[in-house]
Amino acid sequence: MILDSRIPEGPLAEKWDKHKFDVKLVNPANKRKYDIIVVGTGLAGASAAASFGELGYNVKAFCFQDSPRRAHSIAAQGGINAAKNYQNDGDSIYRLFYDTIKGGDYRAREANVFRLAQVSVNIIDQCVAQGVPFARDYGGLLANRSFGGAQVSRTFYARGQTGQQLLLGAYSALNRQIAYGKVKMYPRTEMLDLVLVDGKARGIVVRNLITGKIESHSAHAVVLATGGYGNVFFLSTNAMGSNATAAWRAYKKGALFANPCYTQIHPTCIPVSGTYQSKLTLMSESLRNDGRVWVPKTVETAERLRRGEITVKDIAEQDRDYYLERKYPAFGNLVPRDVASRNAKLVCDEGRGVGASGLAVFLDFADAIKREGQPAIAAKYGNLFEMYAKITDENPYERPMRIYPAVHYTMGGLWVDYNLMTNVPGLYAAGEANFSDHGANRLGASALMQGLADGYFVLPYTIGDYLAKMPYDKVPADHPAFKEAEQNVIDINNRLLSVNGQRTVDDFHKQLGHIMWEYCGMARNAEGLQFAKQEIRKLRDEFWRDVKVVGVNEELNITLEKANRVADFLELGELMVDDALHREESCGGHFREEHQTPENEALRDDENFAYVAAWEFTGVGNDAVLHKEDLKFENVKLTQRSYK
C-alpha cells in the first residue's frame, strides 16, 4: 500500500489557497442530494456538522452522551492558540507553524500544520461572532496569555473554561441547523461498526443506548470526530465515557491507525489518591505562568516531609530545587508538556517526590500571590483553585499544590491525508481522532485550535471534493453490507453477555491501564514493551473467558456499553505497544530509555524515524502491518529541541 498524503504542490504558504481553488465544488442545489454522517459532537464534530448543514448537506450527527453539549471538549481549560499577533509581540502564522512543528518534535506534516496556523485566525473571528465570551482587556479588545512552550502571547481564553465556551458556541451553531432540519441529532447512540460498500464508507451501525436497538444509517460519507483513546490507561484526564470504539472498529474495517504510541502525558494533574480513583483531574497548565515547580533538594528532606515530620513551611528557600528554572533558564516553568512531565518523573524516581505516595511535585503560588495579591491570582485561576480544594481538601492559596503527570491527549489516531480522509474512501477523521497535526507532542492550546480548524474550515471544503465525484444514489440501509455489519455487532454483544465470568469490566480495564502506564508511559524500553505485549495478550484472552456482563442487550445496559469499549482497548493497547517498540528513538514525550543524550534529554533519530507509522489490521492476535509515510521537511530545519 502506498500512502499518498495528497499534499498540494507549490510553496508552503500557498498550498491551502491553491488547494481550495483546485477542489471540486458541489452545486448549491445539489448539496441537498448528499447525506453525511458525523460521529461525535465535540469541537470537531459539532463544528463540522453545523458547517455541513449550513452548506446545505443533509447531516446525521451521533453522540453517546445525552446531549451533544457534553462532549469532552467541554473540559478543556486553558485556551486556544491563534496567530493574530494582537499583542504586537512578534507572532505570525509562520511562527505558530514553526512552534507547532518544533513542539511536535518534527513528526508532523509541514503542510497540515501550516494550514492549521493559517486558519487559526479565522477560528477566533468565528467564535466571537457566535457570542463566545473570551476574556477581554479594559479597552474591550481580546486578551491573550502565553502558554506552555510559547514565547509569545497568542492564547485566547475564557477564564479556565475555554473548551466549554468554544463547545457551547459550536453546539449553538449545531442547534441552529437542527432547528432548520438540516442536521438530525441522535444522542445516546453509539457507533459500533463502519459499513463499506464497494470499498467506500457508506454508513454506520449504531446501538441506541436506551433501548439497545441496533440500527443502520446510510450516507455518502462518514466523518469520525470521536476523540482520543487516552482511556486505554484507565486513569486519564478523559471523561469516563471517552473511548476508541468507533475509530477502532473503522481500523478493523481497513482504515490505518497512525502513530498509536504517541500519547501526551500532561504535567499538571492532581495526583492519584487511592485505588478507587476513577479519573485524574487536570489543572490547566496556564497555572505554570505564575506557579513555580519545585521539590526538596535532598531525598532526606523529601522523606521527612512525606512522613509528616516537617511541613512545607519548614523547608527554607535554599533547600528547595526549582528544577525547571534551574535546568531550562530560558523557558523555566513554561517548558513544553513533555519536558515538564519527564522531569517530574525524574525527580520522583530520585526519591524527591512529595505527598503521601511520593509521586507528586509542588506547584507553588506563594511568590505570585506576594507579587500580585490574592485577588489578582483568584481572578486568573479562581475556578482551578476551587476545584483543587474540593478534590484534595487543601487550600492552594496557603500551601503549594501537589501535581503529577497524567495521560491527557493522544496525538496518534486514524491516518488521514491532507483532505482529512482516511485510506478508506469516504471515511474522514477529524480532531483528536486523527493523527495529523501534533506530531509526537502537542503544545498547549493546540487541541481546541485543531478541532475547530478541522470542523469549521477544512472538512467543509475537502468533503465537497469527494462528494462532487460521487453519484447521488443512496445505499438502502437494508443492503447486505449493513445486514452483515449489524450481525457482527449483535454477535459481539451476545458474546460479551454470554461469558458470565468472575471479573468485572472495570477490573480488566484497571489492569490494562496499569500495564500501559508502567511499560508504555513516559519512559519505555524494549524489554518492558515486549513484556507488556505478552501481558496484554494474556489479559485479553482472560477477558473473553472471564468477564462478567449482566443484563441483556435490549435495555439501558451500562456494563455492556463499557465491555464493548474495554474489549477494543485491549486490542488497541497491544498496537500501541507494537508501535512504541518499533520506534527506536525518543521523540516528544516518548522516552525510549535506550535513546538519550548525555544530558538525559530525548534523542531523536531523524535518519531512520522521520516518518508516520501507519498500521494495518490483519486480525486480532496477528501483528499489524506497518506502512510508512515519509515526512519531508522543506521549510524547517530539524534540530535537537532545546529549551535551555
Add this chain to the structure above:
Amino acid sequence: MVTYPIKGISPDMSFLEMMDVLNEELLLKGEDPVAFDHDCREGICGMCSLFINGRPHGPERGTTTCQLHMRHFKDGDTITIEPWRAAAFPVHKDLVVDRSAFDRIQQAGGYVSVNTGGVPDANTIPISKSIADKAFDAATCIGCGACVAACKNASAILFVSAKVSQLSMLPQGKTERKTRVENMVAQMDIEGFGSCTNTGACAVECPVGISLENIDMLRSEFIFAKATSENL
C-alpha cells in the same frame, strides 16, 4: 426504593466513586448495577445529576455530584438518592433521566445566526470588560438541570435565562434578542416545565452559581419583546 449497605468508603472518594464501588459489588453478585449519568467527573460537562438527601447534587453548595466528596458525609449515614424529579425530565432507568427538553429549548433560539466564514475580525467588535465578564458568568451554565430539580414547580427559567441574558448582553446577540427570548420561553412552556414563583431555590442549588439577575433580565427582555414583537 432499595437500600444497599456499603463498606470501605474513603473520605477522599468522590460520590460517584462511591457509586462505582457499589456497582462493582453488585456486579460480582450478579445483580444489575445502578444506572446513573456521569461523564467528565470534573464538574463541567453537566451530565451527572442525582438528588441526594433531598438536594440536587447533594449538600455542598456550588458543587456537582461528581465533585462532591464522601468527607461531607458521616460514617453510618443512610444516604437517599433519587433521580431529578420533573415531568419534563422523564426517567429512563434508575437514576438516568431524559433532559432532551433542554436541547430543544436551545434549538428554539439559543444561538447567534452566523454561518461559518464571512465574519468580521474579532477585534472589530469591542465589548467592555464588565459586560464581557457578565456574559461569561451567564454562559457558564452547564445544563445539568439542578435548577429544575430544585424548583417546587420544576421551572426551567434559570436555565433559559442564562442563555437569553448572555446573548442579549453581547452586541453579537442583539439583532435576534426579541425573537430569541420569545421562542425560547415558548419552547420552555411546550416542554411542560412549571412557572417561576420566585423562590430562588434554583440559584441556591446551581452548581456553577448562575445568578437570579439573569431571571430579571429574561423578564425585562420578554416584556420588551412581547410589546414590540418581531415574530411577525
